[in-house]
Amino acid sequence: MSKINEFCEKILSYAKAHCDGEFEVYASSGESFRVGILEGQIKDYSVNDYSGISFRIKKNGKMGYASTTSCDEDGIPALVENACRNAALIEKPDEQFIFSGSASYPSPKVYGEELDGITAEEKIAFAKLMEQKAKEADPRIIKVETSLVTSGKSTVVIKNSNGMDLCEDSNFIAGYVIPIAADGEKMNDGFGFCGGFDRACLDVDKAVKKGVLEAIDFLDAKPVKSASMRVIFRNSAFCDLIETFSGIFSSENAQRGLSMLAGKEGEKIAADCVTLTDDSTLDFGFGSRAFDAEGVAGRRTVVVENGVLKTLLYNLETAYKAGVESTGNASKGGYTSPIGISVSNFTLTPGEKTLEELAAKMGDGLIITEVSGLHAGANAVTGDFSLMSKGYLVEGGKTGRAVTGVTVSGNFYELLKNIEEPGCDTYHNMFGAAVSSPSVLIGVPMSIAGE
Amino acid sequence: MVEKRVSEAVLLKAMSTGADYAELYVEDMTSDNVSMIADCVDSANTSRDMGAGVRIFCGTNSVYAFGNGTDEKSLMELAAKVAAAAGTASSAGIDIVLNEVKFDPVCRAEIPALSVDKKIRTDALKQAYFAAKEYSPEIVQVSGVLASSCKRIYVANSDGVIGTDERPYIRLAVSAVASDGNENQSGFTGPGNSAGFEFIQSLDLKAHGREAARIATTMLHAGKCPAGKMPVVMDNAFGGVVFHEACGHALEATSVGLGNSVFCGKLGQKIANEKVSAVDDATMISEWGSRAMSDEGEKTERIQLIKDGILTGYMIDKLGSRRMNMRSTGSGRRQNYAFAPTSRMSNTFICPGSDTRDQIISSTENGLYAAKMGGGSVNPLTGEFNFAVMEGYMIRGGKICEPVRGATLIGKGYEVLLNIDMVSDDLVLGQGMCGSISGSIQTNVGQPMIRISEITVGGEIE
Numbered sequence: 026m027s028k029i030n031e032f033c034e035k036i037l038s039y040a041k042a043h044c045d046g047e048f049e050v051y052a053s054s055g056e057s058f059r060v061g062i063l064e065g066q067i068k069d070y071s072v073n074d075y076s077g078i079s080f081r082i083k084k085n086g087k088m089g090y091a092s093t094t095s096c097d098e099d100g101i102p103a104l105v106e107n108a109c110r111n112a113a114l115i116e117k118p119d120e121q122f123i124f125s126g127s128a129s130y131p132s133p134k135v136y137g138e139e140l141d142g143i144t145a146e147e148k149i150a151f152a153k154l155m156e157q158k159a160k161e162a163d164p165r166i167i168k169v170e171t172s173l174v175t176s177g178k179s180t181v182v183i184k185n186s187n188g189m190d191l192c193e194d195s196n197f198i199a200g201y202v203i204p205i206a207a208d209g210e211k212m213n214d215g216f217g218f219c220g221g222f223d224r225a226c227l228d229v230d231k232a233v234k235k236g237v238l239e240a241i242d243f244l245d246a247k248p249v250k251s252a253s254m255r256v257i258f259r260n261s262a263f264c265d266l267i268e269t270f271s272g273i274f275s276s277e278n279a280q281r282g283l284s285m286l287a288g289k290e291g292e293k294i295a296a297d298c299v300t301l302t303d304d305s306t307l308d309f310g311f312g313s314r315a316f317d318a319e320g321v322a323g324r325r326t327v328v329v330e331n332g333v334l335k336t337l338l339y340n341l342e343t344a345y346k347a348g349v350e351s352t353g354n355a356s357k358g359g360y361t362s363p364i365g366i367s368v369s370n371f372t373l374t375p376g377e378k379t380l381e382e383l384a385a386k387m388g389d390g391l392i393i394t395e396v397s398g399l400h401a402g403a404n405a406v407t408g409d410f411s412l413m414s415k416g417y418l419v420e421g422g423k424t425g426r427a428v429t430g431v432t433v434s435g436n437f438y439e440l441l442k443n444i445e446e447p448g449c450d451t452y453h454n455m456f457g458a459a460v461s462s463p464s465v466l467i468g469v470p471m472s473i474a475g476e
Numbered sequence: 477m478v479e480k481r482v483s484e485a486v487l488l489k490a491m492s493t494g495a496d497y498a499e500l501y502v503e504d505m506t507s508d509n510v511s512m513i514a515d516c517v518d519s520a521n522t523s524r525d526m527g528a529g530v531r532i533f534c535g536t537n538s539v540y541a542f543g544n545g546t547d548e549k550s551l552m553e554l555a556a557k558v559a560a561a562a563g564t565a566s567s568a569g570i571d572i573v574l575n576e577v578k579f580d581p582v583c584r585a586e587i588p589a590l591s592v593d594k595k596i597r598t599d600a601l602k603q604a605y606f607a608a609k610e611y612s613p614e615i616v617q618v619s620g621v622l623a624s625s626c627k628r629i630y631v632a633n634s635d636g637v638i639g640t641d642e643r644p645y646i647r648l649a650v651s652a653v654a655s656d657g658n659e660n661q662s663g664f665t666g667p668g669n670s671a672g673f674e675f676i677q678s679l680d681l682k683a684h685g686r687e688a689a690r691i692a693t694t695m696l697h698a699g700k701c702p703a704g705k706m707p708v709v710m711d712n713a714f715g716g717v718v719f720h721e722a723c724g725h726a727l728e729a730t731s732v733g734l735g736n737s738v739f740c741g742k743l744g745q746k747i748a749n750e751k752v753s754a755v756d757d758a759t760m761i762s763e764w765g766s767r768a769m770s771d772e773g774e775k776t777e778r779i780q781l782i783k784d785g786i787l788t789g790y791m792i793d794k795l796g797s798r799r800m801n802m803r804s805t806g807s808g809r810r811q812n813y814a815f816a817p818t819s820r821m822s823n824t825f826i827c828p829g830s831d832t833r834d835q836i837i838s839s840t841e842n843g844l845y846a847a848k849m850g851g852g853s854v855n856p857l858t859g860e861f862n863f864a865v866m867e868g869y870m871i872r873g874g875k876i877c878e879p880v881r882g883a884t885l886i887g888k889g890y891e892v893l894l895n896i897d898m899v900s901d902d903l904v905l906g907q908g909m910c911g912s913i914s915g916s917i918q919t920n921v922g923q924p925m926i927r928i929s930e931i932t933v934g935g936e937i938e
Binding site for chain 1: 507510513514516517518519520521522523524525526527536537538539540541542543544557558561594595598616617653655659660661662700703704705734735736814816850851852853855857858860861862863864881882883884886887888932933934935936937
């Protein structure tokens with residue numbers, strides 16, 4: 026048994042001997058590796074391991090939390106006592122749950138065995154190669170800000186007084202590169218990456234191509250005049266929007282009045298072409314897992330079907346309150362966080378057209394390839410967004426010059442209704458939430474602020 | 477926190493394969509948060525986070541390792557890891573003699589927050605919470621958090637320094653949501669300090685709650701902000717986020733040291749309007765971004781970044797100092813042991829000028845008044861930034877008129893600095909969390925009321 030597993034058992038034994046009530050240990054531990062290359066040399070190198078243990082106890086119907094990073098037995102009494110004290114502060118009237126386990130669990134593949142065999146030397150060599158290829162890709166690439174490989178593996182353990190005993194290992198590897206292009210005084214950077222669960226996904230050419238293209242294409246980018254314009258959100262930009270607003274599908278937000286989708290289950294909330302599913306059981310999905318943060322089995326949930334909201338996403342507490350079953354979307358932001366709700370692999374079902382075909386259909390407008398400042402310029406409670414954007418001008422159905430220094434403004438709830446057509450070019454977001462989306466053509470003009 | 481003998485052994489081991497600098501960082505942090513939503517205490521959490529990191533330099537290359545263990549065996553393992561990564565060369569004749577350096581405390585907790593009964597802390601949160609909730613029937617939801625923590629850090633490095641620092645933090649945050657049934661709008665206040673519970677006692681808690689609710693209800697009745705280029709008057713306090721994003725990040729050695737900033741090589745040159753002077757000052761007593769010792773065991777200082785429009789300084793950490801061949805300014809910071817430190821801001825603000833608020837507003841014929849700012853982000857290489865206006869109003873004929881929402885300001889840092897054409901005399905700081913490669917840290921932004929003669933406002937096309 027691993028050290029962390031053993032320590033969790035010790036906490037449970039201590040709690041059994043000293044406390045009434047139901048209780049649970051949630052532990053997350055793992056290793057991480059990172060190497061960054063600059064000018065063919067190792068710029069930074071980091072190799073780490075970590076563990077975090079959260080204990081929660083339900084006393085008199087109220088749940089209290091405490092956590093620690095130390096596997097020191099002397100710290101156990103304080104951990105348990107803090108959780109008990111915190112439980113006594115809670116006023117929330119809602120029924121709390123320490124789960125006894127699902128009848129069966131899916132076993133999505135989330136661990137790439139092949140990654141264990143990739144040595145630090147290979148990772149260093151890959152980062153060096155990525156830098157070299159980026160520099161050689163175009164004379165305008167003057168340097169590479171970062172060429173980096175990062176990998177990690179982690180283990181989640183949940184054990185509780187109701188007999189639950191779950192454990193899941195996962196891993197990943199990723200490389201990313203930030204080439205810098207210059208033309209006279211003008212400089213611009215791009216971001217390229219690759220990654221996944223086996224050797225093959227370390228695709229140096231894919232990462233370099235994307236990063237270099239971005240760095241070069243936007244060297245001469247200029248704003249457009251402020252106008253109301255037709256818009257296509259390219260796949261990765263729409264992933265970012267969906268991720269930012271994914272909280273509107275949380276039943277917790279709905280029950281708290283923080284989502285305008287409260288009470289809309291069964292109603293039309295989006296265009297006919299919109300189908301959104303959440304599926305934690307996909308093999309090698311970045312959001313895949315056998316069980317959620319409460320130990321409820323992972324599953325596939327159709328959230329929006331042909332524009333109709335079929336269900337929100339639930340954990341045990343919100344599901345009980347709504348009289349439905351948990352959808353297995355309980356989550357913890359980190360091991361210290363209380364239980365919340367988030368998407369697993371959240372996917373907008375693709376259509377049939379390529380990005381070029383969508384642009385041809387749009388005629389005149391803007392393809393938005395990147396939105397930034399989402400943590401500030403998008404309000405998940407109101408749905409409003411006003412975001413700095415980059416992209417390409419489309420004239421007569423043809424993609425033209427690069428555009429930067431503009432903002433796109435709108436409201437996500439309105440946007441869902443105004444999607445005219447999703448494309449066929451599904452993109453899987455690797456950073457942040459595991460959202461997948463194709464490019465989408467919006468059916469109404471949007472506000473673009475520029476010059 | 478660590479025996480001197482152990483620190484010396486760790487540093488020697490870390491440098492055993494050719495490194496020319498080594499540093500040990502140990503941290504022990506306890507946090508205690510109480511949060512409310514839906515009119516009741518919703519969650520309470522206590523956490524203890526301990527860990528250590530060992531870093532070495534070989535010239536301007538760095539190797540870092542961290543873990544949760546802080547005992548001798550764990551620390552020696554970290555040292556062995558970084559040494560193995562550095563190479564196989566053997567370094568003979570290294571001698572490390574450590575001496576404790578005392579740093580005069582900058583942040584003090586008169587009443588350590590963690591020692592205050594949780595019920596008393598919860599009651600303080602409730603005062604602010606219910607003041608927001610009862611502000612108006614349009615307020616449909618309020619959430620609030622009272623976050624208290626105390627972090628003890630220990631640094632030992634091959635320059636011979638052993639330093640320790642204790643950093644108390646306390647922050648109240650209230651978010652209010654106003655709704656008319658069809659639309660939601662939100663407002664936020666979040667006063668914080670590097671101090672103890674006396675900071676909370678000094679606040680008008682109800683006023684802070686009401687302020688979050690006032691912003692939310694005001695914005696509920698606001699029209700959409702028009703888009704286009706226009707003059708923008710930005711109020712003090714969190715309005716300083718413009719300087720933080722537009723300029724501050726590009727003055728950190730993290731970007732300057734690698735040649736990735738628009739302000740590289742510009743020392744002594746005019747980069748801003750002559751009305752603009754700006755400072756990064758980690759030595760302010762008990763401010764949110766203050767600390768006595770950097771996370772690299774150096775004394776912190778007040779750095780004059782810009783004086784009358786001329787670039788006079790950068791924020792530099794140890795690695796940046798090597799890359800730039802300039803003295804470190806004690807700017808090395810990190811979220812915690814899981815991050816190697818790099819140059820970061822502390823309390824960064826535009827200094828008071830000679831204009832008055834009245835002069836600024838009355839001399840602006842038409843434009844946007846950004847009363848409260850949300851957050852933002854920047855690309856230091858291109859200088860492109862964006863930030864959100866939380867509470868805005870149109871200015872017409874030199875007067876503040878109707879409220880507007882949904883405004884975003886975008887531009888390039890080096891352009892906007894030259895376009896700041898009025899600076900008032902009413903400096904106020906505002907608290908924020910700043911994210912960068914060494915994690916999320918407490919920073920103060922700040923400024924007096926300023927005017928930017930022209931900037932792109934993202935909003936709705938009429």
